[in-house]
Amino acid sequence: MLKNILVILSLFAAAYGSGKLTVLxxxxxxxxxxxxxxxxxxxxxxxxxxxxxxISESVPLKMRFTSPFDLAENVCLININGVKEFTPQNVKPKSEIDVYGTENSNEVFVNKLYEEDSSIVNINLDNGLETLSTMQDWCETPLKPENSKLFKSLKGEKNVVMEAAIVMSVLSEATCKMPAFLQIDCNIDSTKSRDKDLVPLFEAFETFGQKYQENSNGLGLLAIFTTVEQQTHKRSRREAGITPKFEDLNLADSYSEDYPVIFNIILWFGVLIAFSMLAICYAIATMDPGRDSIIYRMTSTRMKKDN
Structure with missing residues (x-):
């Protein structure tokens, strides 16, 4: 139970500190x-x-919906910690928004998905190529890094940033089933990573965004949040492809599947008995005990006659 609670809390907080949100x-x-x-x-x-x-509150962001239908069905949020902003290489972003404040939370959105029992997946690119094995359940095609064009082009030792780019490149070339909410976390050490090292990663994110839209039938929303401020708390890790089980979080009493049927039978039978008794009492109270009624025959005394 405690593990499931920590999983949900890890999704509530996307990142801490100010940054930039790029809608790709x-x-x-x-x-x-x-x-x-x-x-x-x-x-x-x-x-x-x-x-x-x-939504319960007014969002101070200028958005326009040209149609109430065909809105986003899937959302992907990529958190990059250690980079000031995401620099698109070949794709023009839909919007670039400066984010301020001490806490950036997805709690409202995650709670709604939890109530609908929708699929939620969180992966961490810090795990390197091992991330592919945990994402395999969501993809129809095998996820192998050696099949990636980027993997073949990169020679020599591969650092964390390069492995993250390879993972995104492999996902970009695969046909996957997209969950309702996909959160991808990536931590970059700016002191060890040069700007030119980030180019393959950013290009992989762009390619993944295009593939994400294709897998979502054009109804996907992909946003990249970048921040250079350190997170102030320890985030719990979660393996992708495993939807959390929330049964242990329900503290209410368990009922059988027949409970609604039994409840309705008792409820409406009780209502029927109550109205029946009311009708009987009303009929008896308004009855005229005349000579033609059984009450008169049983209660009246007959006079004796002398012959």
Whole structure:
């Protein structure tokens, strides 16, 4: 139970600190207008609005929906810690939003998916090529790094950034079933990584975004959040491809499948008995005990006659 709670909490907090949110892919029905800044606590509200969920607060972000139908069905959030901003190489982003505040949370969005029992997946690129094995359950084609064009082009020792780029490259070339919410975490040590080392990774993210839209039938929303501030808490790791089981979180009493049927039978039978008794009492109270009634015959005394 404690493990499941930690898994959910790890999804609630996407990152801490200010940064930049780059919307790389989105459905045609969603238009992002130029915005100055966005408070990080509204990130979950933005995703909820883009997927057609109701929101309790007004989001201070200029968005326009050209149609209430065909909104985003899948959302992918890529968190890159250690990079100031995402620099697109070949794709023009839909929107670039500066995010401020001390906490950026997806709690609102994740809670709605949890209530709907939707699939939620969180992977960490820090695990390197091992990430592919945990993503295999979501993909129809085998995920092998040696089949990637990027893997073949890179020679020599591969660092964490290069392995992350290879993982994204392999996912870009595979046909996968996209969950309702996919969160990809990537931590980059800016002191060890040069700008030219990030180019293959950024290109892999762009290619993955295009493939993500294809796998989502054009109804996917992919956003990249970058921040250079260190996270102030330890995040729990979660293996991809395993949807968390929330049965242990339900503290209510367990009932059988026949409980609704039994409840309705007892409820309506009780209502029927109550109205029947009311009708009987009313009929007896308004009855006229005349000579033609059984009450008169049983209660009246007959006079004796002398012959």
């Amino acid at each position: 892919e989105s459905p045609e029905q969603i238009l992002f207008k130029k915005a100055d800044k966005l408070d990080g606590k509204y990130m979950g509200h933005v995703f909820s609005a883009c997927t057609g969920h109701s």
